[in-house]
Amino acid sequence: MAISTFSSLLRYRKWAKSNWLVASLGLLLIVFSLSFFLDLTSDSVPFVDHNPPIASPSDLVKLKLSSKAKERGAFCLDGSLPGYHFSKGSGSGTKSWLIHLEGGSWCNTIASCSARAMTRLGSSKYFEHEVSFQGVLSSDPSQNPDFFNWNRVKVRYCDGASFAGRPEAEFKNETRLFFRGQLIWEAIIDELLSMGMSNAKQGILTGCSAGGLASLIHCDYFRDHLPKDAFVKCVSDGGFFLNVPDVLGNPTMRSFYRDVVKLQGLDKSLDQKCVARTEPSKCMFPQEFVNNIRTPLFLLNAAYDYWQIQHVLxxxxxxxxxxxxxxxxxxxxxxxxxxxxxxxxx
Structure with missing residues (x-):
């Protein structure tokens, strides 16, 4: 149900501005159907599936470490090479690309980033060698009728700053952590372009949670690096985090983001129009910059986002x-x- 709804929303090539209101209202009808973007490593409270589907061999996709990362200086927090899982398109989908950015919260201190560097969210040493592609990443046409034969990519998250950290911030770091999320993003996009994405006719950039925020931060970059005549859209799943005080009136989430931005040097990766008018950490909140995004965009968030209830409110x-x-x-x-x-x- 959610996949077909998502597909119908993306099927329209050009939307008038008036259509965005309709899309926003339509969002209320599907906010509880988030499972179509399966991201088992998002920063949401873990979902326990008591009857998990058994993955077929065709849905298991091998890990590929980036071949361009080392020359670009793009490393995970611990200095290991970043990676992704790639399923090649076929037939009518050979020139269509769907890029999914993995989620998994953020780290805002040397201590939390150091701890993260010893997990799969900070080091490719702990990545699974194969992952199951399901939902919109599935190769099964009965499960994923619109995208099953597209080029489908899951980009692993190992920087702790929504693929936006900058190496200039590393001078503050006494533990040899690498803050290079922006370089990871650029290196992997360059690699995918060399693998055929430079000839794409259609492109979708999406992500879940922290990856959903990353899909907003990098949406126009993605659009600008695909052919001008390609139809490109961005879909943020659970990535619209709120800039609101907690129940005691404290700016808990804003303070957290301020620490992430300061520690990992995100100010140059965030929307520059937003940064020019306000404190850079505020530009981690989509409400502050989403209107500046030029690329057609769809936002998907639960009416009651339990991660935000437990960590923001x-x-x-x-x-x-x-x-x-x-x-x-x-x-x-x-x-x-x-x-x-x-x-x-x-």
């Missing part, structure tokens, strides 16, 4: 008396007053 630091303990973990446990707070009606 009601972080543990804002619930010292545990009055939100049940509500923040399960919205069905929220009382009327708590729901008013979540709705912003206080």
């Amino acid at each position: 009601v972080p543990a630091s804002a619930d010292l008396d545990k009055s939100w303990a049940k509500c923040r973990l399960n919205i069905k446990e929220c009382d009327d007053e708590q729901m008013k707070v979540l709705h912003g009606n206080v």
